[in-house]
Amino acid sequence: MLLVVLDLVGIAVFAASGALGGVRARLDTFGVVVLGMTTALGGGIIRDVLLGVHPPATLRDWRYLLVPIVTSLVVFWFHPQVAKLRRAVLLADAVGLGLFTVSGTATALAHGVPTYTACLIGMTAGIGGGALRDVLLREIPMVLRKEIYALAALAGAGVVVLGAQLGWPDNPVAVVAAAITVTIRLVALWRRWNAPVARGVSG
């Protein structure tokens, strides 16, 4: 149950990040909605394809479609000032990353894959939608450019897996794990924790 809620909230914030990116790229209504949907549903579809869930759960439940469409339309009509669009994309993306990584890891565990595989699939679910959004907008994906992006996802996935190993109750673990990923990502954005660039290239 909590997984469905995490998934739906994750879908909403990823849809918002996609729609905001679309407004920034001056797409029209339809483009904004399609980009919002793709960003919101991409990670879950990739997760289900990797797990062999056919057809992907996201394509079977109308709520998974209604949420990103409504979110994208709301963003289209009430988006922030242009100057603040970029910050809004980053914020929504960070929240979506946390929620999807956690729901993806937990879903993978529920399908009986090893914990190691569950971490990787959860991270892919968390990172996938945003990467798709950036590629479609012809930007280098955040996961390649931003400090502490994949690492934030790894932390959340690790907590879910650890909790499952130790038999901790699922729901509190999920909430804590998502909070950890989102917090790491936001602190990184805040502090601009840039990792070093390779010697001799940045100079």
Add this chain to the structure above:
Amino acid sequence: MLLVVLDLVGIAVFAASGALGGVRARLDTFGVVVLGMTTALGGGIIRDVLLGVHPPATLRDWRYLLVPIVTSLVVFWFHPQVAKLRRAVLLADAVGLGLFTVSGTATALAHGVPTYTACLIGMTAGIGGGALRDVLLREIPMVLRKEIYALAALAGAGVVVLGAQLGWPDNPVAVVAAAITVTIRLVALWRRWNAPVARGVSG
């Protein structure tokens, strides 16, 4: 039977749209053929991956490979004047969108997925190949930029699903559904039905 014909004609026109895009981007023979094949086969492969058909039908039948290779080579040698390349890409893309959406929706229904899921998978099959082509050529995909693109696919998928629900004969429904998608898309191109851009961005 009609599905195979729709699929093969769809593959030919999508191959043409990819090859024309490749000529426009000044790719050499091999690049044009590879891009034609990717555009032509991408949608069907995505459809089969989502439906859990392994390996994808497109990779098992030599006709599905021969058609896009021959089409791409023909386009490479006899492409229109440079000035008309863009229009030719759009035209071939519109026809491919209609044919693939319809064959994708019907294939999904034949695999027993719910009608709602069949619509989404059919639309993905119709939109996927062209999106792949545009991403590989570093363009923002048409489905994000163009008026009434996803909506045209939705209309065709909806007619297929409606026909199946009401027990109408498959083949006439498929032809009418494809014609509806292609017509909507072409009229949209004709009239440049632009949907509104978000407030405060376009100005």
Add this chain to the structure above:
Amino acid sequence: MLLVVLDLVGIAVFAASGALGGVRARLDTFGVVVLGMTTALGGGIIRDVLLGVHPPATLRDWRYLLVPIVTSLVVFWFHPQVAKLRRAVLLADAVGLGLFTVSGTATALAHGVPTYTACLIGMTAGIGGGALRDVLLREIPMVLRKEIYALAALAGAGVVVLGAQLGWPDNPVAVVAAAITVTIRLVALWRRWNAPVARGVSG
């Protein structure tokens, strides 16, 4: 056994090509590692998704993750001079193409798909990781731009399939097939065997 070795060496060189591309694009440590991993694992994951192997083998075996991470970090710290980065990417990519095409074709045959399908899946495995790397770095994929790229993969896949048909011993065939692909690709790079560009566009 040899397949695993080919796969791991292929993963290392593809990771190197991705990491080198990342250094060239001035990504930070994390970006370089993520791009190295994506390039290294992308082809194998696509192969397993097409074959219906769930979850993909690459996500179940820790060696498949350790090798690209270590390789990417080594490249990040000891990459060649900036001026030579491009050549190093091309070289590593050629070796990876050969190894992955061969291991992909052999893996597909081992899953009982027809020889024709095995060739296509093997080529996709060989080409996929590099195409992903280029798309993520916003470059037109090599397979579209470079002389004799897909053809080099086809030659290696063809030899594997031929050897299997004729009952030749697997391991020597695999080594020879990989050597053929790598050699064709390197000779093509050496000679700049450009295929003709379509009439009336290049002028």
